[in-house]
Amino acid sequence: MYGKKVKLRILFLSFIFLTIILTIFLVLKSLEENVVYFVSPTEIKNLAELDKKKVRVGGMVKEGSIQTSSNQISFIITDFKHEINVSFSGAVPNLFAEGKGVVAEGFLRDRNFLNAKKILAKHDENYMPPEVKEALEIK
Amino acid sequence: MLVSQLGYYSLILGLILSLGLLSYSFICLRDGNNILQKNIYSISFLQLFSVVLSFFCLIYSFIISDFSNETVYNNSHTTKPIFYKISGTWGNHEGSLLLWLLVLTLFIFLFLVSSKNQPKKYRLLTLFFQQIIISGFFLFLLFTSNPFSNLFPVPKEGLGLNPILQDPALAIHPPILYLGYVGSSIIFSSSLAALVQKNINRNWAKHIKKWILVSWIFLTLGIMLGAIWAYYELGWGGFWFWDPVENVSLMPWLCLTALLHAIIVLEKRLILKSWTLILSIATFTLSMSGTFLVRSGILNSVHTFANDPKRGIFILIFLFVLIFLSVLIFFFYQIKENDSQKKIFWLSKETSILINNWFMMYFLSVILIGTTYPIFLEVLIEEKISVGPPFYYKLLVPFLIPFLIFMAIGPKIKWIKDKFKKIRIYQIIFLVISFLIAYLIINKTSSQYLFTTVLIAAAFYLFFNTLRDFLRKDSKLSQNISHFGFSIFILSILFNGIFSNEISANMKIGDEIKFNKGLIKFKKIEIYKEQNYESIIASFEIEDEKKNIITLNPEIRIYNQPAIFTSEADIKSSIFTDKFLVMSLLKGEDYFNVRYQNKPFMLWIWISISFVAFGGLISFVKKIK
Numbered sequence: 001m002y003g004k005k006v007k008l009r010i011l012f013l014s015f016i017f018l019t020i021i022l023t024i025f026l027v028l029k030s031l032e033e034n035v036v037y038f039v040s041p042t043e044i045k046n047l048a049e050l051d052k053k054k055v056r057v058g059g060m061v062k063e064g065s066i067q068t069s070s071n072q073i074s075f076i077i078t079d080f081k082h083e084i085n086v087s088f089s090g091a092v093p094n095l096f097a098e099g100k101g102v103v104a105e106g107f108l109r110d111r112n113f114l115n116a117k118k119i120l121a122k123h124d125e126n127y128m129p130p131e132v133k134e135a136l137e138i139k
Numbered sequence: 140m141l142v143s144q145l146g147y148y149s150l151i152l153g154l155i156l157s158l159g160l161l162s163y164s165f166i167c168l169r170d171g172n173n174i175l176q177k178n179i180y181s182i183s184f185l186q187l188f189s190v191v192l193s194f195f196c197l198i199y200s201f202i203i204s205d206f207s208n209e210t211v212y213n214n215s216h217t218t219k220p221i222f223y224k225i226s227g228t229w230g231n232h233e234g235s236l237l238l239w240l241l242v243l244t245l246f247i248f249l250f251l252v253s254s255k256n257q258p259k260k261y262r263l264l265t266l267f268f269q270q271i272i273i274s275g276f277f278l279f280l281l282f283t284s285n286p287f288s289n290l291f292p293v294p295k296e297g298l299g300l301n302p303i304l305q306d307p308a309l310a311i312h313p314p315i316l317y318l319g320y321v322g323s324s325i326i327f328s329s330s331l332a333a334l335v336q337k338n339i340n341r342n343w344a345k346h347i348k349k350w351i352l353v354s355w356i357f358l359t360l361g362i363m364l365g366a367i368w369a370y371y372e373l374g375w376g377g378f379w380f381w382d383p384v385e386n387v388s389l390m391p392w393l394c395l396t397a398l399l400h401a402i403i404v405l406e407k408r409l410i411l412k413s414w415t416l417i418l419s420i421a422t423f424t425l426s427m428s429g430t431f432l433v434r435s436g437i438l439n440s441v442h443t444f445a446n447d448p449k450r451g452i453f454i455l456i457f458l459f460v461l462i463f464l465s466v467l468i469f470f471f472y473q474i475k476e477n478d479s480q481k482k483i484f485w486l487s488k489e490t491s492i493l494i495n496n497w498f499m500m501y502f503l504s505v506i507l508i509g510t511t512y513p514i515f516l517e518v519l520i521e522e523k524i525s526v527g528p529p530f531y532y533k534l535l536v537p538f539l540i541p542f543l544i545f546m547a548i549g550p551k552i553k554w555i556k557d558k559f560k561k562i563r564i565y566q567i568i569f570l571v572i573s574f575l576i577a578y579l580i581i582n583k584t585s586s587q588y589l590f591t592t593v594l595i596a597a598a599f600y601l602f603f604n605t606l607r608d609f610l611r612k613d614s615k616l617s618q619n620i621s622h623f624g625f626s627i628f629i630l631s632i633l634f635n636g637i638f639s640n641e642i643s644a645n646m647k648i649g650d651e652i653k654f655n656k657g658l659i660k661f662k663k664i665e666i667y668k669e670q671n672y673e674s675i676i677a678s679f680e681i682e683d684e685k686k687n688i689i690t691l692n693p694e695i696r697i698y699n700q701p702a703i704f705t706s707e708a709d710i711k712s713s714i715f716t717d718k719f720l721v722m723s724l725l726k727g728e729d730y731f732n733v734r735y736q737n738k739p740f741m742l743w744i745w746i747s748i749s750f751v752a753f754g755g756l757i758s759f760v761k762k763i764k
Contacts, residue, residue: 023501027508027534034530035513038523056525068645068730091643091734092723 036105041082050108057084057114058103066098077104077114088116143208146196147287150237153189153244154277156182157270164267168260179266183251186273187244194241197286198228207293210234210286216299216700218671226310227300232450233286235313239430240276242314242321247273250325250350257346264332265325271464272324275457283450299700302672308368316361316388320426322354323391326398327423330416331465334472339416344406349762351402355395356755362388363748370741371708378744381528386510387429390503394422397499399755400492407554408489412474414496420465427458432510484556491549498542505534536594543597543629546622547604550614565607573599584637595633602626617758624750631743641736647729656684659735672698677731679720691720717741 038056039047057077065076072089075098086104096102096119106116160182197210201224206212214231215224229238247269254262280286329347333339365388370378379385398418405415431454483489509526516522577595581588605623608614642654646661653659662678675695682688694707708721719736 023504027505030530030533031508031512031526034533035524035526038525054527066725068725070645070650070730073645073725073732089643091721092725092732096723 038103040079041077041084042079044084044108044111045082047111050110052107054105054107054117055114056103056105056120057086058101059084061096061098061100061102063098077102083112084114085112086114086116088119090118092119142196142199143205143287143289146193146200147285149189149193149196150277150281150287153186153193153240154274154281156186156189157274157277160186161267161270161274164263164270168263168267171260179263180248180251183244183248183266187248190237190241190244193287194228194237197234197237198225201225201228204297206295206297207290208286209288209290212290212294212297214300215297216671217296218699219300219305220670222307222310223300223305227304229313230300230304230309233280233284235317236276236280236284237286238314239317239321240273240280242317243269243273243276243324246321246325247328250329254346257343258336258338261329261332261336261338261343264335265329268328268331269324272328272461275460279450279453279457283453296700299671299698302696302698302703302705303372306368306372308364309372312361312364312368315357315364319354319356319358319361319395320391320429322350322357323395323419323423323426325350326354326419327465330419331468334416334468334474337472337474339405339412339474341406341409344402344415345762348399348402348406349759351395351399352755352759352762355392355399356752356759358388358392358395359748359752359755362392363745363752367745371710372705378741381509381526381531383510384433386506387425387432390506390510391422391425391429393499393503393506394418394425397496397503398422400495400499404489404492410483410489411493413469416469416474418496420462420469424458424462424465427454427461431455431458486552486557486559488549488552488554488557491545491552494545495549498538498545501538502535505531537590539629540594540597543601543626546625547601550608550618550622569600569603569607570596573597573603580634581637591633591637595630598626598629598633602630615758617754617761619754620757621751621754624747624752624754627743627750628747631740631747634740635738635744638739639737641734643732643734645725645730646733647731654735655737658682659733661731661733669696671700672696675724677722679733679735681718681720681735689718691718693720693722695722695724712742714742715739 036054036056037051038058041057041059044055044057059077059079062076062078062083067074072087073092074085074087076083077086078084086106088104088106103120104114104116105118105120106114108114160179163179163182197208199205200208200211201215202221204211204215204217204224206215210231210233214227214234219227228234247266250265250269251262254265326347329343329350333343333347362385365385366378369380369385398415401411401415401418404411431451483493509530513524513526516524573596574592576599577592580595581592601622605619605626608619609616609623640655642652642659644652646652648661648663650661651658658681660680660682662680664675664677667674667676673696675697676692677694679691679693680688681691689711691709691711693709696705696707697703698705704724706721706723708719710720711718717736717738719738720733722731722733725732
């Protein structure tokens, strides 16, 4: 049979192998749980069933749709095909304005309503999230 | 204009010198001749000079607002303060690449001057590899991102610098970070040279460790400056968002930290040669791919200056050439490690450093996967996703517990072979005290989690151990300071995460809101006119439960060119807590969007990172003595 040295080496190698497999499994699993999908208002309308997971909705803030009260902000995201109502309480970025691109992250209440937990607008007045750009180009 | 022309031709001269140095060092290597050695210094210095000259030409163009230069036109404006005119030089794609090139040429010159006691062939080879990188960057700069391209007719006014980049921390963040990034190029070239020369020995390890330290210190400080900037300028009150662009700077850092530890083993025991080389190559490759990902526009962020596919493709090809070259050399000149020395006893300093490396590699791969997975997914199945902070927390934080404990014990273990002595009493005391403190802290808060307790206990355990090691004679001061800093770093982050609280609301002038048994009052706003922006300064009174009142004055700046709002948070820092208030404008409404945060131990995060870097500095100073 094999010597002690070889056995030890096999044991060691299989140990490493198992660790790697386990790590990959762990990583992939948490990846699956923690990714946030990006959707446009049109895609939400066409959803077969509502997801309970967090989503990011991107598009333009509709002109004249921002309404502010003391504890929340509501507005409409449009991709010029379909619209979705968004309500949000928290801090909005400076570039959040009507007629500008926006990405809202949160949970869908139904196909017409998003409870946003985070609003992302980028750092540049010319900048548009690529997702929004694409969504707008499709129209 | 004349100055732009001068800068441009100076760059071309630099490229010619680079190609000259390439062929020169090649000929020298082939013939093995020993003459003309002096020339190398002068040519290398001339190259450095030409890049410095062209860099100053660009700065000068920025200062005099020469809008016939396209780079200046795109990124500057006459009303901008002089300080930001200068820092705007490297606040854009072309200028920052010129800076990158400047550091590259500076470092190879310094390398040549400071490595006189190394074998000549090794130095020539390093020069050769480094010049390959340098000429690549010259070509990239001249053909895809010329900082001196002309504009005609000459515009009267420039487009202005993105206002959120007009900030002191951001003026020095790129140069410092680049010193770190580019320092890794010297490590890369020199490792390949040493490999080809079969020169990987104690002497080399000692010599290259200085360079590893230099780039590690600068990378650490550079990342910290970026984080500080994000903290007060982006107005979210956090300092790390697991944004892809932040991740790509963290990855080379992790790799470099692993290398910093591995090189010690190489120096002492002459083992782990291949591993050290892989780390050297990987560090530079990660730095380069970071540049690629950021500059190519694949990752969108404030760092993406322009999306030009040509640039992305160039860097990608360049990157592949370098990786291919290094892998080829790595296999061609494969090292045979000495078998008798190869064995590592399980309880030894070697093992403990290897464990550190394993952890580093794990952290690195998690971040790598989290950063690149969305890109692959989009290419493969056109699904758009983003990977959020929970992913990183879930996979990184649990592993911090064993990591911290190993970090506390590792440095005490002896080289080659150590024995299990009786467990010292003080170790048990430390462990008990750590758990006790952690328990008391967590118990006081509402978050009663076993996990957090263990994590804090582990951090305290490291804290006490490093504290005690300051008294031990055989401990290394530099290493101890860095580890001590790291323990404070982890503790501050944890306390910051657990004890932070915040409120956000939409407020009109005169409004009051309750917060934490205290009160936040919106007193008034004042409007001022500044050189290139209009500023709205608000006045808030924060009253805590003990009726102490502080005033915070957050500001909104409305820049004229480009027309952007930025929020300047007002932060009252004290030893124990930061009070952070930021507001933003809701267009066409009376309301201001206000966010108030209490962030404990914020200051200690910066102090502790400085400790970590300071440890590196001490080690460096000792080395050059």
